[in-house]
Amino acid sequence: xxGIWALFGSDECLSVQCLSAMKIAHxxxxxxxxxxxxxxxxxxxxxxxxxxxDQLYGMQPIRVKKFPYLWLCYNGEIYNFKQLxxxxxxxxxxxxxxxxxxxxxxxxxxxxxxxMLDGVFAFxxxxxxxxxxxxxxDTYGVRPLFKVLTDDGFLGxxxxxxxxxxxxxxxxxxxxxxxxxxxxxxxLDLKPSGKVASVELVKFHSYKDEPLHVAYDTVxxxxxxxxxxxxxxxxxxxxxxxxxxxxxxxxxxxxxxxSGGLDSSLVAAVLLKLMKEMNISYPLQxxxxxxxxxxxxxxxxxxxxxxxxxxxxxxxxCEEGIQAIEDVIFSLETYDITTIRASVGMYLxxxxxxxxxxxxxxxxxxxxDELTQGYIYFHKAPSPEDAAEESERLLKELYLFDxxxxxxxxxxxxxxxxxxxxxxxxxxYYLSLPAEMRxxxxxxxxxxxxxxxxxSNLLPKEILWRPKEAFSDGITxxxxxWFSILQDYIDQQVDDLLLEKAAEKYPFNPPKTKESYxxxxxxxKHYPGQSSWLPHYWMPRWIKATDPSARTxxxxxxxxxx
Numbered sequence: 001x002x003g004i005w006a007l008f009g010s011d012e013c014l015s016v017q018c019l020s021a022m023k024i025a026h027x028x029x030x031x032x033x034x035x036x037x038x039x040x041x042x043x044x045x046x047x048x049x050x051x052x053x054d055q056l057y058g059m060q061p062i063r064v065k066k067f068p069y070l071w072l073c074y075n076g077e078i079y080n081f082k083q084l085x086x087x088x089x090x091x092x093x094x095x096x097x098x099x100x101x102x103x104x105x106x107x108x109x110x111x112x113x114x115x116m117l118d119g120v121f122a123f124x125x126x127x128x129x130x131x132x133x134x135x136x137x138d139t140y141g142v143r144p145l146f147k148v149l150t151d152d153g154f155l156g157x158x159x160x161x162x163x164x165x166x167x168x169x170x171x172x173x174x175x176x177x178x179x180x181x182x183x184x185x186x187x188l189d190l191k192p193s194g195k196v197a198s199v200e201l202v203k204f205h206s207y208k209d210e211p212l213h214v215a216y217d218t219v220x221x222x223x224x225x226x227x228x229x230x231x232x233x234x235x236x237x238x239x240x241x242x243x244x245x246x247x248x249x250x251x252x253x254x255x256x257x258x259s260g261g262l263d264s265s266l267v268a269a270v271l272l273k274l275m276k277e278m279n280i281s282y283p284l285q286x287x288x289x290x291x292x293x294x295x296x297x298x299x300x301x302x303x304x305x306x307x308x309x310x311x312x313x314x315x316x317x318c319e320e321g322i323q324a325i326e327d328v329i330f331s332l333e334t335y336d337i338t339t340i341r342a343s344v345g346m347y348l349x350x351x352x353x354x355x356x357x358x359x360x361x362x363x364x365x366x367x368x369d370e371l372t373q374g375y376i377y378f379h380k381a382p383s384p385e386d387a388a389e390e391s392e393r394l395l396k397e398l399y400l401f402d403x404x405x406x407x408x409x410x411x412x413x414x415x416x417x418x419x420x421x422x423x424x425x426x427x428x429y430y431l432s433l434p435a436e437m438r439x440x441x442x443x444x445x446x447x448x449x450x451x452x453x454x455x456s457n458l459l460p461k462e463i464l465w466r467p468k469e470a471f472s473d474g475i476t477x478x479x480x481x482w483f484s485i486l487q488d489y490i491d492q493q494v495d496d497l498l499l500e501k502a503a504e505k506y507p508f509n510p511p512k513t514k515e516s517y518x519x520x521x522x523x524x525k526h527y528p529g530q531s532s533w534l535p536h537y538w539m540p541r542w543i544k545a546t547d548p549s550a551r552t553x554x555x556x557x558x559x560x561x562x
Contacts, residue, residue, distance in 0.1 A: 003027030003048035003411075004060070004073040004145075005163050006124045008133060008155040008188075009195030010042045012168040021046035023162040027075075029414040033059055037071065037126065042194040045073045045124070050360070050414055061126075064093040067102050069129035074098040075159055076121030076143045077418075079246040083216045084116060097249070101125065110134050114185050114204045115212040118246070118424060122180070124157050126190070133188040133196055139205050140367065140422045141182030141399030144407055148177045153195030155188065160408070161333050165527065176532065182399050183207070207395055208431045211424040218242065219425075227434055233452040235429060243423030244270045247363065248278065252416075255359030256309070257349065258286040260299025262446060262466060263365025263374070267420055269307045269458040271363055285359045289314040289349040290475040291321075291482075297475075299463060306460050314352045316345075318485050324348060326522050331412040332404065335509075335523035335531070337516050338538045338548035339405050341483055345475045346409040354413035366406045367421035369468075370394035371430055372446045373438055376468050377540035379445065384435035390541060391438070392431070398422075401538050483515075483547065490518045509534060512546075 003024035010017055018034050025032065028048025037043040047060040062072040081100040085092060090103040101123060104113040110125070114136050122145035125134040135157060137145045146161045150171055156164045157180075164177045180186070183205050188196040205211060219242045222235050244267065248254065254275070256268045272284045286309040288300035297313055304311035321344050328343045329335065353359055369375050373391050381387035398404075403419075410417045420426070430438070433448075441447040445468050453464060475482055494514040502517055503510040506524075508531045511517035516537070524531070539548055 002050050002060075002075050003046075003159045003163070004075045004122065004124060005046035005048075005158045006044065006073055006126075006156070007167070008040075008043045008190065009153050009193060010044075010167075011154065011170040014042070014044050017167060018044070018046060020163050020166050021048075021158075023166075024048055024158060024160050026414060027159055027411045031059060035061055037128070037194075039128065040190075040194040043126075045071065047073055050416055062094070062096060062099055062102065064099065064102060066091070066093070067106055069127060070102050070105070071126040071128070072098065072101055072123060074101060074121060074123035075145075076119055076123070076138065077247070077249060077416075078117050078119040078121065079249060080116075080118035080213055080216060083218065084213075087216050098123070105134075110136070110185055110187065111202070111204060112212075116216075118211065118213040118217070120419075120422075122159065128190075131190040133190050134185060135180060135188070136185035136204075137180050137182050139183045139207055139211075139424060140395065140403060140427075141179075142403055142407070142417075142419060142422060144399075144404070145180040146177050147180050148175055149196070149198065150175055153191065153193075153197055155196045160411075161527070161530070161533065162330075165530065177530065179399065179533065205424075207424075207427050208392070210428045210432075214425055217425060218246070222429070227437065229437075232433060232437065232448070236426075236449065236452040237456065239423070239426040239429055240266070240420065241270055241274070243420035243426045244363070245274050246423075247418040247420055248274060248280075250361040252360040253282060253285075253358050254280075254361045254363065255285040255287060255353060255357065256363040257346070257365070258288050258300045258303060258309075258311070259296045259365070260288060260301075260303055260463065260466070261296070261365070261468070262450065262464065263368035263421065265300075265303045265365075265459050265463050266449075266453060267363050267365050268303060268309060270420075272307050272309055273458070283310040285310045285312060285357055287312045287314065287349050287353055287359075287362075289316065289345045289352075291316060291318070294475050299466060302460060303463055306463075307458075312352070312357070314349050316348050318489070320348065321345075321482070322486070322489050325519075327412075328409070329519060329522045330526050331408045333408070333527060333530075334400070334404060334534050335516070335519045336401065336534050336538055337513075337519065339401055340519050341486065341548075342402075343405045343409050344482075346405060347412060350410045350413040350415055353415060360414075361416050361418060362410055363418050363420065364406055364410075365421060366402050366417075366419045367395075367398065367427075368446070368449070370398055370402070371421060371427055372449045373440060374446045374468055375540065376445065377543055377545070379440050379443070380542040381439065382542065384439045386542075387439050388431075388435040395427070400534065487513075487515050490515050494518050506531065508532065509537065 005021040031049040078097040081097040120142035122143040148156045187199040290297035
């Protein structure tokens with residue numbers, strides 16, 4: 001995890017523009033560098049580094065002797081860089097996994113490059129010999145990327161939007177900063193003036209398609225075409241374990257977020273098993289967060305005891321949670337209700353990890369609910385086909401919601417997040433299964449995933465079959481949910497008259513509740529006029545929901561009620 005930033009064709013003094021790059025310094029607390037591009041005085045790269053691999057030669061932009069005309073600024077991890085080196089005989093100059101991008105590009109161009117990368121990435125690649133600039137982002141947008149391009153060809157690119165919104169430019173009208181679409185690459189011509197012109201934006205991978213890099217994967221060929229239940233369960237176990245194994249690539253200590261729900265518990269259990277197999281010398285640190293009597297904290301404690309991790313519990317109170325809201329919204333760059341609610345706990349636990357431990361590479365369970373139909377409203381899907389379609393929609397929008405939350409809350413404290421449930425091969429296999437196999441069964445969501453690990457003894461039975469609990473709800477006691485605590489506080493902060501006139505003040509995505517109005521006010525304070533970053537609020541489907549919390553749905557049953 002790090003922060004990347006680049007400008008092409010700046011009319012303003014670069015030393016002034018570079019102040020904007022400091023807005024993302026949290027993403028790379030270990031080192032930073034600004035570098036001008038030879039021959040293009042109005043172009044430069046900025047890089048904030050979190051040193052996870054190759055402590056000595058890992059600074060960026062990456063340039064190697066073999067390709068002096070290539071400049072790479074990259075944020076991510078490429079898990080198959082050694083397999084690709086072996087396959088194509090690449091001679092690496094550094095130990096940085098991202099160096100493989102330069103070699104792949106030299107060998108076969110940009111399209112083959114992005115298709116071959118097994119990992120998460122956002123990058124800016126400059127080819128001064130052919131006067132091209134390339135931007136690219138991984139399939140699910142696990143690593144963030146934003147851009148701004150003016151009519152006269154000034155381009156700004158950054159890991160977070162906050163590094164672009166205050167750029168200076170000669171034109172009076174400055175266009176909107178926009179998220180770069182996941183699973184796409186863009187080709188731009190670089191003019192002698194340093195300005196650029198967009199040539200094409202290409203979608204290089206659809207998550208349902210098996211990725212090109214499968215041919216060079218370490219896992220044996222799986223039985224294909226068979227949807228026999230035992231075969232499917234075995235394949236799910238093999239691919240998930242492989243997804244965790246490849247993400248163990250790190251020179252810094254590995255930890256794991258553990259809510260006590262199915263997803264993070266599976267990640268933690270498999271992670272610890274593989275760390276033992278690989279003789280990693282230190283114990284796995286797991287981290288849970290909640291208020292007193294939180295069901296998440298209690299369940300996580302049970303999992304940690306079962307798997308034998310070094311467990312840390314972070315207990316916070318209402319005041320600490322409420323005080324964190326403005327910092328959370330500034331970090332997130334969104335005003336989505338459920339994203340903000342869920343981010344407070346993750347932000348506070350990340351703060352604890354950075355201050356109190358030496359874990360830097362943090363595993364988490366994001367992506368599973370979208371992939372394996374884990375949200376409670378999936379019980380109301382009209383048909384298996386509708387459920388499958390909704391699952392794909394959620395995956396497509398992950399970069400606006402859960403993946404955004406997971407990246408920004410951890411990056412705010414200089415941590416690197418790893419999400420095995422969003423492994424390309426694992427997701428493409430799961431989505432290839434018949435729709436009927438993937439739906440909730442017997443009143444239990446994620447039935448197939450649970451079934452696949454039933455005989456593994458990785459987790460206690462009551463955890464493996466624990467019903468879905470939204471992270472923003474599970475951190476508080478059943479008696480009073482986090483959303484109720486927030487709403488009670490905000491009710492005193494927002495006047496009824498303000499809410500009545502909300503649609504006049506905020507015509508795009510107008511707030512319908514005091515809570516959403518309160519968040520929107522804070523967002524507009526930091527990012528005025530940027531409301532289009534959120535195309536719509538996250539809400540359950542197929543039911544008349546007025547609130548995104550799972551605890552408001554009829555299907556929800558608390559442990560206390562059963």
